[in-house]
Amino acid sequence: MTSERLKPTPNRGVLDIAAYVPGKETAPGVARVYKLSANETPLGPSPKVRDALADMMQHLELYPDGQSHALRDAIAEVHGLNPANILCGNGSDELLGLLCQTYLAPGDEGIYTEHGFLVYKIQIAANGAVPICVREHNLTADVDAILGAVTDRTRMVFLANPNNPTGTYMPVEEVRRLQASLPGNVILVLDAAYSEYVRRNDYESGIELVSSNDNVVMTRTFSKIYGLAGLRIGWLYGPTAIVDALNRIRGPFNVNAAAIIAGSTAIRDRTHLDRAVDHNLRWIGRLTEGLEALGLRVTPSVGNFILIHFPEDKAINAEQADAYLSSLGYILRRVSAYGFPNALRMSVGSEEANEGVLAALKIFLEKK
Numbered sequence: 001m002t003s004e005r006l007k008p009t010p011n012r013g014v015l016d017i018a019a020y021v022p023g024k025e026t027a028p029g030v031a032r033v034y035k036l037s038a039n040e041t042p043l044g045p046s047p048k049v050r051d052a053l054a055d056m057m058q059h060l061e062l063y064p065d066g067q068s069h070a071l072r073d074a075i076a077e078v079h080g081l082n083p084a085n086i087l088c089g090n091g092s093d094e095l096l097g098l099l100c101q102t103y104l105a106p107g108d109e110g111i112y113t114e115h116g117f118l119v120y121k122i123q124i125a126a127n128g129a130v131p132i133c134v135r136e137h138n139l140t141a142d143v144d145a146i147l148g149a150v151t152d153r154t155r156m157v158f159l160a161n162p163n164n165p166t167g168t169y170m171p172v173e174e175v176r177r178l179q180a181s182l183p184g185n186v187i188l189v190l191d192a193a194y195s196e197y198v199r200r201n202d203y204e205s206g207i208e209l210v211s212s213n214d215n216v217v218m219t220r221t222f223s224k225i226y227g228l229a230g231l232r233i234g235w236l237y238g239p240t241a242i243v244d245a246l247n248r249i250r251g252p253f254n255v256n257a258a259a260i261i262a263g264s265t266a267i268r269d270r271t272h273l274d275r276a277v278d279h280n281l282r283w284i285g286r287l288t289e290g291l292e293a294l295g296l297r298v299t300p301s302v303g304n305f306i307l308i309h310f311p312e313d314k315a316i317n318a319e320q321a322d323a324y325l326s327s328l329g330y331i332l333r334r335v336s337a338y339g340f341p342n343a344l345r346m347s348v349g350s351e352e353a354n355e356g357v358l359a360a361l362k363i364f365l366e367k368k
């Protein structure tokens with residue numbers, strides 16, 4: 001064969017993956033844009049982060065601490081954990097990928113649920129494993145359906161709790177029941193990206209389950225309530241053996257210096273965190289009521305976003321609503337790729353943004 005006939009070929013399965021498409025960021029021609037498409041916080045990060053970063057900016061020639069000690073210590077202190085069981089990453093997306101890279105081989109199966117976060121499916125497939133999508137019940141992950149899909153090839157089960165984009169959650173008793181019935185060689189990945197927002201007595205982020213089992217990990221992020229999505233900071237809490245394995249293959253400096261200092265400063269500012277929780281609780285309630293008063297159906301959410309369902313009507317469906325809202329600068333998220341062709345996901349924004357969307361939707365629905 002001549003060299004001209006040879007060409008680089010991606011690994012099996014890679015070209016079957018549909019690349020992740022983030023929410024829109026802009027509305028062309030509109031002066032004031034309210035981005036409500038990526039579940040970012042309207043409060044921004046703790047004001048203390050700015051000062052901490054100013055100092056770090058004087059030393060950009062230095063490599064970051066490859067072990068992220070300051071960040072892991074801060075997380076451990078706040079959550080009462082052993083820093084040895086914490087691994088930080090370039091966003092929790094990196095950690096989800098590392099888990100798949102470390103524990104999935106071609107032919108293995110990874111389970112995710114019907115309306116689950118799409119990064120799971122991508123990372124399972126990226127490692128040659130087979131993504132198995134399991135039915136949900138009432139837009140919520142279902143333990144029996146998940147257990148029914150487990151085979152002797154299953155190596156990983158992903159559960160976003162609360163889930164994005166539905167905002168629903170699985171009570172801790174159900175998560176325990178799921179863990180208790182999984183084979184010991186299957187890792188249960190609890191993605192708790194929105195856990196800080198949840199105020200429910202029957203919810204637990206996963207810390208207890210990780211502490212008492214060898215096959216459970218929990219991932220968290222600084223992208224949502226901490227307002228640091230731009231710096232890419234995630235962390236994982238897991239059993240010693242899993243953290244050890246992941247540490248062997250991660251990039252040696254996978255968390256940058258700005259991320260380490262910003263994350264460790266942000267997580268200690270509990271006043272700012274409380275402000276963000278209060279703002280969210282107030283507005284998730286008002287938005288739910290306001291949207292229902294307009295005759296729209298919403299899925300009850302424990303996160304910082306809300307799934308809005310539109311009527312099956314040519315003039316007032318999700319696509320039309322999205323176009324109208326965008327023309328006014330309100331950017332929401334289309335969620336067809338998550339199995340909701342006729343819904344939009346809206347992040348809880350500032351008072352101005354939230355009121356603006358309610359007012360705009362009122363006009364949109366009346367006009368039709």
Ligand SMILES: *Cc1c(COP(=O)(O)O)cnc(C)c1O
Pocket residue numbers: 039090091092093094117160163164191193220221222223224229232233234
């Ligand atoms: C936003 C989000 C994340 C966070 O990803 P990062 O890489 O940490 O920014 C993780 N899981 C879910 C379900 C999310 O919605």
